[in-house]
Amino acid sequence: MQSRRDFLKSSGALIVSFSALSPAALLNAQDEFGTHPSHINPQQLDSWLAVQADGMITAYTGKCDFGQGIFTAQTQLVAEELCVSIHHVKLIQCDTDLTPDQGTTSGSQSTPTNFNDENLALAAATAREALLNMAAAKWGVPVASLKAANGVITAASGARVSYQELVGNSHFNIPLNKAAKRRSPSQWTVLGKPVPSLDHVSLITGQFEFLHHVRVPGMLHGRVVRPSEMGATLNGVDDASVRDIPGFVKLVVRKDFVGVVAETQYAAVLAARKLVVRWNAGPRVPPKDKFYEYLQRQPSHDSLSVDSGDVERKLAAASKVIGATYTYPYQMHGSLGTSCAVADITREHATVWSATQSAYPTRSVVAKLLGMPLESVRVIYVRGSGCYGLNGADAASFDAAILSQAVARPVRVLFSRQDEMMWENLGAACVTEHRAALGPDGRIAVWDRENWVASLGNRPGHDRPGNVITGMLLGYEPEPLNPGPAKPPSGKLRNQSNTVPPYLAGCIGGTCGGNGTINGERVLTHTVRSPFFTGPLRSPLRIQNTFANECFMDELCASAKTDPLAFRLKHLEDTRLINVLKAAAKTAGWDARPSPLTQHQGAGEVSGRGIACVAYEGGNGYAALVAHVVVNLATGVVHPRRFVAAIDCGPISNPDGLRNQTEGGILQGMSRALVEEVTWDERRITSFDWETYKSIHLDYDIPVIECVFVTPPNVRATGAGETAITVVPSAIGNAIFDATGARIREVPFTPERLKAALLQSGHNSEKA
């Protein structure tokens, strides 16, 4: 691993621009993605981009790649704007000594942040225009007469000058130019093309350096020893139980934090396994089989997304109220590789090699935990196993820092499978209750929605170490819940978590920010303290909410005895959402008719189709999905056979990358819909490995997946990595209903639950 000095030496120039912001300015205004002004001034072009003496373009980004393809896409972006090939761009990602602070790489925000008219895209456009202007000034000719290609600017006269001759190895020394023009998609030669992912060759031939391979001189190996259960406190540790292990170095105890450090990985594993630790028991966990009822009875922090004030009156006046309750379990990130980090903490400097999605916030928390000034801490992002959100990466980074400080040597921490799965910030469990009624015109007149979300902790941000396990063990509290009633909705509709079904008008104070037409509307959320840590897991709350919304919408379609596609379209106003629905239906050969198909009898296999859609976060990407499934009525096994997805994410940076993300998202969504569920007993999580936490393995006979991309002109680029997964559980649930007439309202759709739903719907699969 390079030191900062080595790095700067090898990159040829000191290229990073350090701004002279005062400490007060650094603490000022944190924007919505948690970005602070840092020592690297994002308003300066040199903070984002440099031309080296050899003509290579070095670009700096605060959005990192964990397998989703953003490294390649950002490389394409810079190459496109600078009119060079991707091989002339070197991208440096997420290093607090080198890259601008772009907060956290999450929430499908990398593309909207860096691929429109700000940040990295604006920097690259500013650089191209600046280079053209320099050449124009040099030759005394109009800029419009110049052409840039392959890192060379050519004049009408035939005169040529390379970028490096203009600025090689020196600073641009100009601010980002808000008026700089992006190259339009019609001109693109690199961006928008299916460029193979730049990491594939090294990944597939086993050469790729993951965080797990980072080794620094003098490095020791650490393991953590977590409590017996959530809320347990340390009673005592028996140092003698591990002292004789060859290679054992030190037992580290700080409040309830326990870790061991050894010369080798094996010695660290043995020490963690053999260490005798006594814990004071934590509180009992509410039983799993009554958990959703438990959630609904707890004190809660309430918020109203929208409230037209007339839902009770409209429901009372309706001839028939349709109601249903949907539940979604805790699920895991379940990264394939357990979390890892390497820290080298000396008295003066702290360096942490981390797979965190949040380099700058992690730096702040490490400084706080170690009692060191922020300026002396450096966090370097190195890719780990795919994370799908807040897995154990942040906690492991804190663990490594604590252990390294305690032994005054570099320490690598690797979690055991149990460390990972018993202590991660789970995807939240949710309950949703809907009530709705049709009006005399056959349209939905009123929709009332209330949900309960289990929440504890989150991303640690800059100052909440207690939001993840390490911080809690060190004595920091997680973000408080603050129970209290909801305030009336105000301002513009915010639908970040897709709590509001797209069919609602979303009217607040006369302004309607929803995607649909229904104006008898109330959406109330109760946030409840969770017994386990929770945090963002790919499509956080969006997948839970969309499952509840899109399946209930299907119930309303069935109640109106109308085709599910036609009935949806009737309640939508958002053209982009309408167009993805139509595109998916067209490609899938949607047979327009009400669901269910028929009432099936017997014990054989039946098939059906279902549809679902989402305007992700209200408008950060659009997806519709048609699922075709086969259901075995005797066994209750659901087998998806075909998925057709239509995606609109605006201009596409890399169609092959988008397809890869869409295909993976759909199958991950299928695994979550069919098998994934966290389990626990009265003390602790019992799904702590791949036997106890089910995931679809590679032996599954996977369905056919077709992707259609819908790209309207003149729209901004949106997120795309989380849209497809969001609609999978609901599309499958709706297809099951179409096939069987049974409505399944609880994820995952296990054979037992399906058989119960079949019985309830009047099926008797035993009979035939």
Next chain:
Amino acid sequence: MNEITLKVNGRQHTVNVDPDTPLLFVLNDELGLKGPRFGCGMAQCGACTVIMRGQVVRSCVKPVSFVGADEITTLEGLGSPEHPHPLQKAFIEEGAAQCGFCLSGVILTAKAVLDVKPDASDQEIRDALGGVLCRCFTHTRMFRAIRKYADAKRLRAVPS
């Protein structure tokens, strides 16, 4: 501590380790290999897969002393970026990776089954991959790549 000699990817190595050390730790820490990776430490996911005697072995649960004189092949031993093995080439052509952490399990397991049974059906390949996990769910492309390689291998095997 014992002196142990290992043959890995065509090269002989001598290491000085506790003979009970899991093979994976020796490959990663003593030999600096990056293909096999720690996933679960319980032989449940395949991330640490290597090939020995033509069979896949989960190196996270095998002590290094178990290897003996047998040669070990890791993902990087199969082919190089310049000269990838045909199965790796098929994965590259199909873009069959996302985070890539699982690839030792997927590629080496597929290779092992097709070495033994070049005409393996899709179901037989799937059965062989039953204990392998890919949490990015890159299944579609991985199967396309494996099928492509298997078909090409079978064609080559047929005498013209």
